[in-house]
Amino acid sequence: MQTTLKIGTRGSPLALAQAHETRARLMKAHGLPEQAFEVVPISTSGDRIQDRPLSEAGGKGLFTKEIEEALLDGRIDIAVHSSKDMPTVLPDGLELSTFLPREDARDAFIGKTAKRIADLPHGATVGSSSLRRQALIRRMRPDLDVVMFRGNVQTRLRKLDEGVAEGTILAYAGLKRLGLEHVITDLMPLDIFPPAPGQGAIGIESRIGDGPVEQMLAAIHDVPTGQALACERAFLAALDGSCRTPIAGHATISGEKLSFAGLIISPDGTESHEVRLDGQAVDAAKIGAEAARAVRAKAGAKFFEGWA
Numbered sequence: 001m002q003t004t005l006k007i008g009t010r011g012s013p014l015a016l017a018q019a020h021e022t023r024a025r026l027m028k029a030h031g032l033p034e035q036a037f038e039v040v041p042i043s044t045s046g047d048r049i050q051d052r053p054l055s056e057a058g059g060k061g062l063f064t065k066e067i068e069e070a071l072l073d074g075r076i077d078i079a080v081h082s083s084k085d086m087p088t089v090l091p092d093g094l095e096l097s098t099f100l101p102r103e104d105a106r107d108a109f110i111g112k113t114a115k116r117i118a119d120l121p122h123g124a125t126v127g128s129s130s131l132r133r134q135a136l137i138r139r140m141r142p143d144l145d146v147v148m149f150r151g152n153v154q155t156r157l158r159k160l161d162e163g164v165a166e167g168t169i170l171a172y173a174g175l176k177r178l179g180l181e182h183v184i185t186d187l188m189p190l191d192i193f194p195p196a197p198g199q200g201a202i203g204i205e206s207r208i209g210d211g212p213v214e215q216m217l218a219a220i221h222d223v224p225t226g227q228a229l230a231c232e233r234a235f236l237a238a239l240d241g242s243c244r245t246p247i248a249g250h251a252t253i254s255g256e257k258l259s260f261a262g263l264i265i266s267p268d269g270t271e272s273h274e275v276r277l278d279g280q281a282v283d284a285a286k287i288g289a290e291a292a293r294a295v296r297a298k299a300g301a302k303f304f305e306g307w308a
């Protein structure tokens, strides 16, 4: 009897699209039929909480807790996540073992009254639920009214159509996976609007020591994405004491070389500090940690007072 591999995922359209991409890659890598897999949608408290910023409700673990419980008790065999939604510390016995080839990590602007943030009318309203995006928007245009925009991708686009805001920013990767590139009016340059650590990368969580699953997953793991994520997650882990500090980080891999750009920014966008570090891709985690130390020293202790 062919055992079925149970793929755990959140139930949003984007999460399901990512789970289906993972299944397709496993089918192709191992020459298996779709029937060899079962996609198991799991509702999380993060999906249910819509009335307040996640940072006030308990942070990223809200999107993973129920899924990781299912992984630990065997109801699922792997869990497919958006890497940027993953806490930097995982429950004992679990690991973020596999990454699919990274999508374009840039943010995308969807504008109703202007194609670019720079062209929005004075004082226009822009919606985002991301502390990082809110801070970066304010840095670009301090006059704009940045309002909280919670919900999945479709919900945010609907709010835009309802006139709740004149523009919003979403990850290019998510829009591409949902076949929604047509709503994009501008792509944000990485240097002035750096992405969240892990943005664009699908990460797969599994049980440490689960040999058969590890063998299955090894065939679809993308090494450069894994190296970039090791760097970005190390940077985030070294800084993210409270998850209320807007943090951006992006690593690019070229052969054996890694280039990292990181940024911390005050929620109001008035103060930001950047760090750039290059090195060997095999030293990815060390580079991320070193970048965090450097940017923390550059910003000084006072920078983190008041919101960290």
Ligand SMILES: NCc1[nH]cc(CCC(=O)O)c1CC(=O)O
Binding pocket: 082, 083, 084, 085, 153, 169, 170, 171, 172, 173, 174, 198, 199, 200, 201, 202
């Ligand atoms: N928590 C929202 C979330 N988590 C992952 C993505 C996009 C997909 C990705 O970054 O891989 C999104 C939507 C967005 O930020 O627009």
